[in-house]
Amino acid sequence: MIPVIELKREYRAVRDEISRAIRRVLEKSWFVLGEEVEAFEKEFAGYIGRSYAVGVNSGTDALFLALKALGIGDGDEVITVSNTTTPTALAIVHTGAVPVFVDIEPDTLLLDITQIRKSITKSTRAILPVHLFGNPVDMAPLLEIGKAKRGTESTSQLNIYPVCCFLPPLNILCYCLFGHI
Numbered sequence: 008m009i010p011v012i013e014l015k016r017e018y019r020a021v022r023d024e025i026s027r028a029i030r031r032v033l034e035k036s037w038f039v040l041g042e043e044v045e046a047f048e049k050e051f052a053g054y055i056g057r058s059y060a061v062g063v064n065s066g067t068d069a070l071f072l073a074l075k076a077l078g079i080g081d082g083d084e085v086i087t088v089s090n091t092t093t094p095t096a097l098a099i100v101h102t103g104a105v106p107v108f109v110d111i112e113p114d115t116l117l118l119d120i121t122q123i124r125k126s127i128t129k130s131t132r133a134i135l136p137v138h139l140f141g142n143p144v145d146m147a148p149l150l151e152i153g154k155a156k157r158g159t160e161s162t163s164q165l166n167i168y169p170v171c172c173f174l175p176p177l178n179i180l181c182y183c184l185f186g187h188i
């Protein structure tokens with residue numbers, strides 16, 4: 008049988024580093040927030056090219072908080088992709104907004120960007136693409152759609168909040184469940 012996801016191989020490649028990190032946390036016995044989380048937030052912000060990153064309890068809350076920070080709520084629509092997990096839709100619904108689903112591309116299984124324009128209405132406030140199966144969504148055409156909707160030439164006029172859900176089979180290797188904004 009060919010496994011869909013091969014986590015053991017990934018683990019073997021970083022085993023010593025992971026063991027050292029786990030030992031360090033156990034020795035400090037500081038399991039919630041603290042120096043390790045702060046160090047990770049700094050390192051992760053640098054990795055994604057941002058000034059700040061904040062760890063939260065779950066990917067669902069990371070999505071919800073990012074949407075709230077954008078002021079999204081009752082009567083708004085958020086475009087997302089139909090093959091995402093329920094937390095994406097739940098985070099949108101939890102703000103009071105309505106998720107509007109766009110289908111996927113058959114080759115990449117990622118959001119079909121060509122379908123987004125048809126789904127934009129007066130109530131559209133955000134596009135929530137999901138990077139899955141190790142494949143990133145091509146952000147350049149999405150930014151063009153955002154700029155056209157906002158009536159601006161500049162990407163700096165757009166609010167872009169990278170949200171990361173950490174779960175072992177997702178895009179970044181990890182050994183826990185949490186979220187990052």
Ligand SMILES: Cc1ncc(COP(=O)(O)O)c(C=O)c1O
Pocket residue numbers: 064065066067068091092094095137172173174177184185186
């Ligand atoms: C694409 C995607 N978004 C959001 C989530 C939610 O993350 P969490 O389970 O940490 O709330 C998941 C979890 O599987 C996910 O796969």
